[in-house]
Amino acid sequence: MDFDYTADQKHLRREVREFAAAEIAPHVMEWDEAQTFPLEVVKKLGRLGYMGSIFPEEYGGAGLGYVDYSIIVEELSRVDGSVGIIVAAHTSLCSNHIYKAGSEEQKRKYLTKLATGEWIGCWSLTEPEAGSDAAGTRSTAVRDGDDWIVNGSKTFTTNAHYADVCVGMAVTDRKAAQHGISAFIFEKGTPGFRAGKKENKLGLRASATGEVIFSNCRLPESQLLGKEGEGFVDSLRILDGGRVSIAALAIGMAQGAYDAALNYAKLRKQFGRPISEFQAIQHKLVDMATNIDAARLLNYRAATMLDAGKRVTRESAMAKLFASEAAVAIANEAVQIHGGYGFIKDYPVEKFYRDVKLCTIGEGTSEIQRLVIARQLLKDLP
Secondary structure (H helix, E strand, O other): OOOOOOHHHHHHHHHHHHHHHHHHHHHHHHHHHHOOOOHHHHHHHHHOOHHHOOOOHHHOOOOOOHHHHHHHHHHHHHHOHHHHHHHHHHHHHHHHHHHHHOOHHHHHHHHHHHHOOOOOEEEEOOEOOEOOOHHHOOOEEEEEOOEEEEEEEEEEEEOOOOOOEEEEEEEOOHHHHHHHEEEEEEEOOOOOEEEEEEOOOOOOOOOOEEEEEEEEEEEEHHHEEOOOOEHHHHHHHHHHHHHHHHHHHHHHHHHHHHHHHHHHHHHOEEOOEEHHHOHHHHHHHHHHHHHHHHHHHHHHHHHHHHHOOOOOHHHHHHHHHHHHHHHHHHHHHHHHHHHHHHHOOOOOHHHHHHHHHHHHOOOOOHHHHHHHHHHHHHHOOO
């Protein structure tokens, strides 16, 4: 095992960190307060190759691996998790589903624009009555000659209101259960397809999350993504990679909260000396730093396995579970170290505290991660 970053990865981290400091950091609280989607910054990320980092160059991507991708999401989220989750949902969910399950024609038509950031993507699986039980999907797609007629609605879709392309799931054969759900590609402007209510969220407020609505939306056969009835099965594969990105999102925000807490502890004086000299504060910082390293190692293991073409259902779920739960605890301690100032918006830890909770919920709650891991562990028993 090699625990060293390559020279290219070190350069990538430095490059993304400098971009985030210059282009994102000055606007974080302004975007958060106004719920402003940072479209201009997202387009710049596309031009830099970050919106299609894991895809081959022939489709407009940067040809990088999942460790590189994790570094990108980490460094963006270290400054603003909203930007991190915009990139993550676009890349590892929408674009990756087209890359993994799409036809060559679909990849040429959609992935080439998504990978460059010319188009923004969203991915719609969750419904009001189908959250953790995604197999309980109610949206339907019915054949009408050579077309499909799609009806239903989705919720909690990241990038919904700014997406040019949406990958959405609908039931095509109710009797086939999980093997009766198909995936479709929806283009912005298609009659009967639109974004609905935009959610007013606790955190990650600069990322637009909302409903996607299908109302007698007519799609030609060419918009079926993957095989009929295999959309949900494909979604489970996509979520394996998606959980690596959510772990990276959590790690990045945890790192940002820790950095802020460490700097504050060195500067804040009580009883005549910096609070960093008190053992109680040192122990908090030690636990925070250790958990960040542990989360990062778990995630890089899953990322390395993905790059090697291996199945990572257990490993990505472990990484996502540990990283998200640890990040919530780290943000909590960061606020505690700041004391009363941690409750004030003039300091960044207040925002990390609000933002990071999503990581224990999105792309499978912590409870679902434990279920996934348990099934993998029991399956491996002799």
